[in-house]
Amino acid sequence: xxxxxRRQGERIVINNNIVLxxxxxxxxxxxLGIEAPREISIYRGxxxxxxxxxxxxxxxxxxxxxxxxxxxxxxx
Amino acid sequence: MLIQSTKFGEIYVEEERxxxxxxxxxxxxxxxxxxxxxxTDDSPFSxxxxxxxxxxxxxxxxxxxxxxxxxxxxxxxIAGEVGLSGENPPCIYNIVTVADKLENMTANLLAPxxxxxxxxxxxxxxxxxxxxxxxxxxxxxxxxxxxxxxxxDESTTLTEGGR
Numbered sequence: 450x451x452x453x454x455r456r457q458g459e460r461i462v463i464n465n466n467i468v469l470x471x472x473x474x475x476x477x478x479x480x481l482g483i484e485a486p487r488e489i490s491i492y493r494g495x496x497x498x499x500x501x502x503x504x505x506x507x508x509x510x511x512x513x514x515x516x517x518x519x520x521x522x523x524x525x
Numbered sequence: 526m527l528i529q530s531t532k533f534g535e536i537y538v539e540e541e542r543x544x545x546x547x548x549x550x551x552x553x554x555x556x557x558x559x560x561x562x563x564x565t566d567d568s569p570f571s572x573x574x575x576x577x578x579x580x581x582x583x584x585x586x587x588x589x590x591x592x593x594x595x596x597x598x599x600x601x602x603i604a605g606e607v608g609l610s611g612e613n614p615p616c617i618y619n620i621v622t623v624a625d626k627l628e629n630m631t632a633n634l635l636a637p638x639x640x641x642x643x644x645x646x647x648x649x650x651x652x653x654x655x656x657x658x659x660x661x662x663x664x665x666x667x668x669x670x671x672x673x674x675x676x677x678d679e680s681t682t683l684t685e686g687g688r
Contacts, residue, residue, distance in 0.1 A: 487602040500636045501552035503659040507622040516627045
């Protein structure tokens with residue numbers, strides 16, 4: 450991982466089209482501004498982690514045959 | 526197209542049921558092609574089966590039959606990335622997790638799958654600043670399985686067998 454030291458108001462430019470700005474530092478909170486093209490998805494890490502974890506769990510919990518037979522009886 | 530599936534064995538899936546996920550889905554970034562196969566013709570449930578990875582399948586639900594007031598905003602520019610518009614609205618599915626027993630299955634309303642059936646493209650949208658979570662009960666309580674059209678007795682028996 451590349452680690453850079455920045456002061457408040459300083460920026461990091463990534464790939465010519467993403468700009469991170471350190472907007473504010475207060476105590477142990479850092480406020481970051483992010484400018485990026487719309488197709489770049491940006492998530493708080495813990496939110497993304499929760500989706501990843503739920504997807505991994507869902508992938509190994511598909512219903513067994515007896516459960517499936519019951520689900521099949523449910524119509525829209 | 527013939528697809529190898531650990532769950533279903535070798536299955537034939539019509540090309541029109543195969544959707545390209547340009548960004549994969551969280552946790553499975555390198556999986557780009559999935560077949561969406563309805564459980565039955567009129568079921569709200571479908572399976573999402575990876576074309577490339579036989580071991581990878583998910584249970585999906587079309588949310589609006591169960592979560593009648595489910596709604597979220599889809600940013601125009603994000604929608605445009607996969608060719609969606611007012612004239613070509615998306616199909617929405619949510620991934621279901623079956624924990625211990627069927628009655629406790631939950632749907633991930635925080636991260637719906639957005640499918641463009643015209644271009645056969647899809648992605649999983651992660652909603653922000655919404656009241657939804659990754660775990661919404663599909664059946665409101667333990668007796669909810671009556672909605673499946675079975676008597677409570679049968680359900681109990683099947684549940685025990687399924688553990």
